[in-house]
Amino acid sequence: MPDEWSLSLFLGSEHTQPDGIVADIYLQFSVGDEGLSSMWVGDLIIADVGKSIVHPPRVSATVNWPHLRNAIDVCTLDHASCQPSISANLPHGFRLIDVAQRCIVETSEVEFIALSYVWGKDTRASLLTATRSSIAAFKKSGGLVAANMPQTIEDAMTICTELGVNYLWADRLCIIQDDPEDKMHQIMAMNDIYESASLVVVSAYGDSMGFGIDGISRPRTITQHHEEVVGLRITNLVRETAEDSLALWQTRGWTYQEAVCARRLLHFTDTRAYYECQTSTCYEDMYNTNTEINEFSAYGLRLQDEDSGFAAFQRHLANYTARKLSFSSDIYNAFIGIANLLYKSNYNESFFYGLPKKDFDRALCWYAWDGKKSIQQSETSTHTCPSWSWSSAMVQGEQVRYQDTVFYGTLTLWSTKVEDEETWEVLNVHPDTKVDKDWEIYMAIAAREGCIRSSPMADLSKNMDHLSLRESFHTRYPDYHTFCTKALSSSNPQPTSPSHNHLGPSYIHTTAQTAHLRLGPRQTTHYGVAILDSSHAPIGELCGEITHFRPEALASAHKDRLYEFIAISLLGLRIEAYTGEERTTKNYIDGKGVRLDMLPVVNVLMIQREVPTAND
Incomplete structure (x- = not known):
């Protein structure tokens, strides 16, 4: 130095x-x-030295087990929120590794540990893989030969032995990889598998299944040391290296789902091991004290302030789309477990290309965080990612976000053709759809202002105060579902054009109001793009950074270019008491001069038309 x-x-x-x-x-x-x-x-x-523990435990080349075992035992006995769910239902034909007999067994009646790890690019043909031709040999005692076992799975078996659990679930050996039916059957139950495991072992470091787990078969190179100087004991604390290229588990889509579905996680990094449950985190050494769980950085299914399944859905989707998948064909599969837990329903019936039907209008309002690429439909022989689905952004490496708004209702109905039939299913009329407080007032105003096509509410008196407005609206439509089926169904006829009969199952249809508006720079920032009216006054903005589109939109040659927008839903923007910025925009006042608590916002979709369909 x-x-x-x-x-x-x-x-x-x-x-x-x-x-x-x-x-x-x-x-x-x-x-x-x-x-x-x-x-x-x-x-x-x-x-x-005189007041501290004589020989305090420290992080060495191999795992120090006593402190971790104690934390797991305390959690198992005392933590009510970490107990297994009675609703978890393991799939038929569920398989486990019998660690003692080194074979595959079919059982759902025993305690087991599940493994979360990165497969990586280790393609050695000698590594054990469950296939239709190999599974019979694997079921025989000793059938899982150690010499051909992926080292990470072998180390997980060692961990099972250390913790006194005889059964391990690892997807490579417990799912028949060349059997599409068995594979999908197990994928659909992924939340049940990880939720049922007494513990999930996380191999958080390494780039392949052959890498092994640090502290088990791989000695750790960064360790703790004690030095005594003039009566003081000095010990270094160990930490993970920021942005380590081998910390791949934190970047993978499948592993995010596995962590969210688990009740208890035992992480193994290259420097230490730590135990994380629903209430606390406990580290291997005595120098990192146990801490309460930080819900904002943890993998909890629902946070305390998330009052709806969709609030949790948008957080998890933002985290999931920030990660990567080795195969784009897994884009929906690696999120099914989280979706099943949040909506407590069958994924195939309750979701449509990654969007929950119950919250279809809210889920449709996603945007790409960076906007580095143009969002377009992506379709291969194994998967379809429509331009209106977040999947079309994720396959291009874009993270998906949602605005912090409340939801008052849809302004149009979306329908899709039922596969192999001539009928059309309406996607966003669901009896369990939730809308936020005072939705009647806001939707009544939207109807009065002409935002709802052919609405019988459009003749409401413009001088009516908010209370009377809501009462009049509620008389006609006692709940949101009735409003959608009565007020909107007449304005959304089923498609009649012959060209619609040839559309694929991922196309959605609507009859909506459109507007042609200009784009320009935002006044308050150098990022993003503003939506301008005919007098070039800003009336809205495009979400996200839209990096690829901003230079084109703001080019002087396109100053007067008109872009097509369709109105899709009504949202509410919170007006903060400490800033009056939103109050400069139009807000509504009742007969007594009292403003609405929320600023009503029409959510619009800018479209690029490709006859006879439109892409967002």
């Missing part, structure tokens, strides 16, 4: 650790004329 560089310790509070004080280590150095700069490089625990 150059002489002018130095190391500095910044001491924390003595109350942050039961056995010492944390000291952050900073490397300090000069940066030209900018003066002194600091860079964090690690941290230490400094303890009084």
Whole structure:
């Protein structure tokens, strides 16, 4: 280290650790004329030898089991929220690895551990794989030969032995990989499998199934050390390396689903092991104290403030679409388990190309976070990703987000042709669809302003106050489902054009109101694009960064170009008390001069027409 560089310790509070004080280590150095700069490089625990544990456990080359076993035992006995779900139903023909007999058995009546790992690109033909031709040999005692076992699965079997559990589920050996029927049968029950496991072992480090698990078959290179200096014991804390290229588990779509469906997770990184359940996190050593679960960074199915299944759906979809899949054909399959748990229904009946029918209008309002590529339909022999589905963005490496808005109702009905039939199914009229508070007021105003095509509510008096407006609306439509079936069905005739008979099952049809509007720069930021009216005044904006489209939209040659938009739903935007920015936009006032609590927003879809259909 150059002489002018130095190391500095910044001491924390003595109350942050039961056995010492944390000291952050900073490397300090000069940066030209900018003066002194600091860079964090690690941290230490400094303890009084006379007052601390004589030989405190530390992270060594192999896993230190006692502290982890104790945390698992406490959780199993005392944590009510971590107990198995009585609704979990393991699939028929469920298979497990019998660790002691080294064979595959069919049973659903025993305690088992499940493995979450990365398959990677290890294509060695010698590695064991369950196929129609090999499964019979695997069912014989000793049939799973150690020499040909993928090392990560072998290490997971060792972990089972350490924890006193004799059965392991690993997809490569417990699903017949060349049997499409068995594979899909197991995939549809993935939430039940991971939810039923007493523990899910996470191989969080490594780029293939042959890599192994650090601390089990692979000695860890970063370990903890104790040094005693003038009556003080100094110990380094171990941490994972940020953005490590081998930490692939954190980037994969399948592993995200597995973590969300699990009740208990035992993570193995390259530096340490830690146990995570629904209430707390416990680390292998004694220097990282047990902490309550951080719900915003954990894999919990539902957060405390998520009052609906869709609120959790949009969080999980944002996390899932930020990850990668080795095969695009898995784009829906790797999310089925989460969808089943959130909506507690059969995926094939309750979802349509990744969007829940119960919340179809809300789910349709996704947008690509970066917008680096143009969203188009992607279709191969194994999967179809329509342009209106988030799957079309994910296959291009885009993360999907939703706006923080409330939902008041649809402005149009969407239908799709039932496969192999001449009938059409309406997708977004569902008896269990939930709308937010005061939806009657907002939908009545939308009808009065002409946002709902051919609505019998359009003749409402414009001088009527909000209370009377809601009462009049409620008299005609006592609930949201009645409103959709009566007020909107007449404005959404079934397609009659012969060309519609040739559309595939992923096409959706609607009759909607359209507008031709201009685009321009947003006034408050250098990002995004504003939607302009005929006088070039901003009346809305496109969601996301739309990186690929912004230069074209803002080019001087396209200043007066008109773009086609369709109105699809009515949302509500919260007006924060500390900012009046949204109040500059039109809001509605009742007869007493009281404004609405929420700013009503018409959600629009900009379309690129390809006769006879339109893509978003």
